[in-house]
Amino acid sequence: MAKWSNLTERQPIATKMLKQMLLRNRVAHAYLIQGDEGTGKKEIGYLIAKSLFCQQVRDGEPCDQCIECNRIESGNHPDVHWIQPDGASIKIDQIAQLQKEFTYKGMESNQKVYLIYHADLMTANAANRLLKFLEEPSQKTTAILMTENSQAILDTIKSRCQTIMLKPLSPTYVQSILEEEGISPENARLFSVIMPNLQQARELDQDEWFAQARSLVVQLIGTLQSNPDETLLFIQKQWIDHFSDRDKLNFSLDLLIYWFKDLVYLNLDQDDQVVFQSYLKELEQARWHWSQADIVETLALILEAKKQLMQNGHPTLVMEKLVLQMQR
Numbered sequence: 001m002a003k004w005s006n007l008t009e010r011q012p013i014a015t016k017m018l019k020q021m022l023l024r025n026r027v028a029h030a031y032l033i034q035g036d037e038g039t040g041k042k043e044i045g046y047l048i049a050k051s052l053f054c055q056q057v058r059d060g061e062p063c064d065q066c067i068e069c070n071r072i073e074s075g076n077h078p079d080v081h082w083i084q085p086d087g088a089s090i091k092i093d094q095i096a097q098l099q100k101e102f103t104y105k106g107m108e109s110n111q112k113v114y115l116i117y118h119a120d121l122m123t124a125n126a127a128n129r130l131l132k133f134l135e136e137p138s139q140k141t142t143a144i145l146m147t148e149n150s151q152a153i154l155d156t157i158k159s160r161c162q163t164i165m166l167k168p169l170s171p172t173y174v175q176s177i178l179e180e181e182g183i184s185p186e187n188a189r190l191f192s193v194i195m196p197n198l199q200q201a202r203e204l205d206q207d208e209w210f211a212q213a214r215s216l217v218v219q220l221i222g223t224l225q226s227n228p229d230e231t232l233l234f235i236q237k238q239w240i241d242h243f244s245d246r247d248k249l250n251f252s253l254d255l256l257i258y259w260f261k262d263l264v265y266l267n268l269d270q271d272d273q274v275v276f277q278s279y280l281k282e283l284e285q286a287r288w289h290w291s292q293a294d295i296v297e298t299l300a301l302i303l304e305a306k307k308q309l310m311q312n313g314h315p316t317l318v319m320e321k322l323v324l325q326m327q328r
């Protein structure tokens with residue numbers, strides 16, 4: 001069962017803020033908790049609810065033993081209502097039902113809490129219904145909306161909530177979770193540094209596209225080293241085909257950055273930091289080809305290419321320019 005103290009490391013700021021609000025009895029009418037999968041949204045939801053109802057809070061921690069805590073944990077508390085998507089979305093009926101239940105007086109106290117998980121998946125009708133509900137807050141009702149994508153939440157709803165932005169997961173944490181799930185240590189490490197987002201990482205790991213992407217990076221480096229004249233052709237024939245839009249090309253540049261960072265780590269004898277673990281042989285060859293100064297310069301060029309991409313530079317042209325510069 002979640003404890004505030006267990007969340008402190010992952011979410012130091014949110015934990016501190018919420019604990020203080022609870023301690024001072026200054027709980028908002030509505031919270032919007034935004035954070036990627038695994039950042040602790042549900043745990044925080046449970047903890048707020050338990051902290052509000054628990055009969056023996058100690059040092060700010062709900063006891064997890066009293067009847068209130070137990071009923072919240074098992075989802076059977078009459079004044080704590082969870083809403084999750086029914087299929088692909090949260091429907092207006094679910095919000096209407098909530099409203100109906102909450103219009104009756106508190107069954108046992110006046111305190112009521114409702115928690116909406118994946119709040120961004122409310123249909124337009126459901127969101128508008130909720131908005132009306134939020135507009136007439138009763139004294140002791142607390143709404144907790146949770147989402148991985150607060151951009152998809154109506155501004156009018158957001159403006160009625162106190163937003164709590166959770167910290168992204170640390171790469172080390174993401175890596176350990178992914179490895180526990182059976183993803184290879186090499187991929188787990190790569191995903192954790194490129195995009196510390198569990199769901200995206202799992203999807204990429206299952207995607208043949210990603211395996212090919214990694215191998216193309218190694219091929220590009222090989223071509224630059226042994227057949228530089230063919231690099232442009234390689235970009236036009238294979239690279240642009242695979243990294244076929246701006247986002248994908250941007251991802252390919254991230255992979256290149258990690259390749260060159262790996263060379264730096266090897267030069268520093270920090271082999272355990274290397275991301276492209278299954279290409280150690282190729283990395284060793286590359287080490288002889290790129291001096292430390294080359295590596296620094298190349299990293300700057302790749303970052304510049306990323307910048308141009310973001311500023312709407314034409315993807316193929318940006319990439320061609322980059323490899324021409326890298327040949328020198």
Ligand SMILES: [Zn+2]
Nearest residue numbers: 054063066069
């Ligand atoms: Zn308790």
